[in-house]
Amino acid sequence: MSKQLxxxxxxxxxxxxxxxxxxxxxFRKRIYSLAFRLLGNHLDADEVVQETFVxxxxxxxxxxxxxxxxxxxxxxxxxxxxxxxxxxKGHSTMTEDATGLPGQVQLDLARQIATxxxxxxxxxxxxxxxxxxxxxxxxxxxxxxxxxxxxxTKAEIAATLECPEATVRSNxxxxxxxxxxxxKQRLKTRE
Amino acid sequence: xTCRHASSLLEDYIDGDLSGELADRMRVHLESCNSCRIEYxxxxxxxxxxxxxxxxxxxxxxxxEIDDLVRAKTSERAxxxxxxxxxxxxxxxxxxxxxxxxxxVAFSSLILLSAVLLGSGGLRVATEPTEQGETIMVAASVQDxxxxxSPLLYTVHDYRRLARGINLVGPPGFSSRLVAVIExxxx
Numbered sequence: 001m002s003k004q005l006x007x008x009x010x011x012x013x014x015x016x017x018x019x020x021x022x023x024x025x026x027f028r029k030r031i032y033s034l035a036f037r038l039l040g041n042h043l044d045a046d047e048v049v050q051e052t053f054v055x056x057x058x059x060x061x062x063x064x065x066x067x068x069x070x071x072x073x074x075x076x077x078x079x080x081x082x083x084x085x086x087x088x089k090g091h092s093t094m095t096e097d098a099t100g101l102p103g104q105v106q107l108d109l110a111r112q113i114a115t116x117x118x119x120x121x122x123x124x125x126x127x128x129x130x131x132x133x134x135x136x137x138x139x140x141x142x143x144x145x146x147x148x149x150x151x152x153t154k155a156e157i158a159a160t161l162e163c164p165e166a167t168v169r170s171n172x173x174x175x176x177x178x179x180x181x182x183x184k185q186r187l188k189t190r191e
Numbered sequence: 192x193t194c195r196h197a198s199s200l201l202e203d204y205i206d207g208d209l210s211g212e213l214a215d216r217m218r219v220h221l222e223s224c225n226s227c228r229i230e231y232x233x234x235x236x237x238x239x240x241x242x243x244x245x246x247x248x249x250x251x252x253x254x255x256e257i258d259d260l261v262r263a264k265t266s267e268r269a270x271x272x273x274x275x276x277x278x279x280x281x282x283x284x285x286x287x288x289x290x291x292x293x294x295x296v297a298f299s300s301l302i303l304l305s306a307v308l309l310g311s312g313g314l315r316v317a318t319e320p321t322e323q324g325e326t327i328m329v330a331a332s333v334q335d336x337x338x339x340x341s342p343l344l345y346t347v348h349d350y351r352r353l354a355r356g357i358n359l360v361g362p363p364g365f366s367s368r369l370v371a372v373i374e375x376x377x378x
Contacts, residue, residue: 017265024261028254033246042249050260057265129240147206148241154208173202180237187233187240 038081052077082138132182140175192220
């Protein structure tokens with residue numbers, strides 16, 4: 001029977017490396033998904049996943065004082081993701097060159113790409129949305145991703161980003177207003 | 192409710208963050224105001240589009256690689272305690288200098304040894320026993336030594352034994368040479 005998260009974290013803090021391995025398995029997809037949406041390419045998302053877990057491992061002693069482990073983990077990932085985004089000057093690359101990726105990863109990613117015929121229009125639309133997203137400042141972008149795509153609540157985001165809930169609300173409002181303006185032609189209306 | 196007020200509450204309304212009474216007033220306003228209703232549909236459409244920003248699954252191979260990489264990185268860091276403080280940086284720099292010096296001495300020694308061996312007529316290798324059951328020694332060049340890929344480098348003790356007429360057999364190593372010496376003596 002699999003352990004509950006608090007038990008796993010406790011075991012990890014006490015030096016159980018197998019508990020840490022289990023934590024990695026449980027959270028790796030969530031971190032990857034957030035990082036990919038924030039940075040827009042596999043290589044950067046991969047870097048965020050690895051660095052997040054390495055940082056958490058190094059800070060294991062702090063975890064005994066952490067109330068919500070998943071929020072802590074998300075904070076570490078978000079901070080590193082934002083740093084990376086700033087380093088990349090705020091421009092993510094959704095259509096990355098996959099030739100630098102390991103063979104099996106290339107294959108697995110390629111299987112998920114729809115045929116050009118069926119999804120040409122969809123691809124254009126996605127490029128426009130991603131381009132609009134890229135114009136947002138990193139924290140607004142992250143807030144919008146966490147709330148509107150990943151489904152976190154405003155309180156969870158405030159705890160993750162260590163800011164008041166009002167700031168989250170304001171960042172979301174500004175981000176959505178900008179996005180609506182940028183995607184004006186694309187946002188259909190139903191009268 | 193004015194349109195201005197409704198506009199400021201629109202996102203919270205869609206998020207479900209408005210209290211019962213305020214949400215009711217908002218619903219009534221949206222039913223009666225065409226421009227606010229258009230804005231409401233735009234916002235909802237935006238959410239739908241945002242939800243379509245995909246995050247691909249890189250596959251099971253990648254996930255197992257990630258497990259291994261993280262495990263390797265964390266065990267590596269635990270050993271070297273990478274949370275570099277100023278003092279640990281100094282220690283690491285000193286370690287680096289010592290390592291570089293040791294490598295440099297080892298490399299110089301290797302060059303010197305090669306020169307000595309070349310000067311003394313080349314490296315020696317052991318040969319197969321002859322038909323008479325004797326073991327003979329031959330001189331070989333460095334190229335010969337490298338090409339055979341089965342080097343038996345002689346130690347100072349080996350040379351002393353050779354000088355005393357004792358043949359050496361077997362692979363390099365103290366115990367095998369010792370056996371050879373005993374066998375030779377018993378002969």
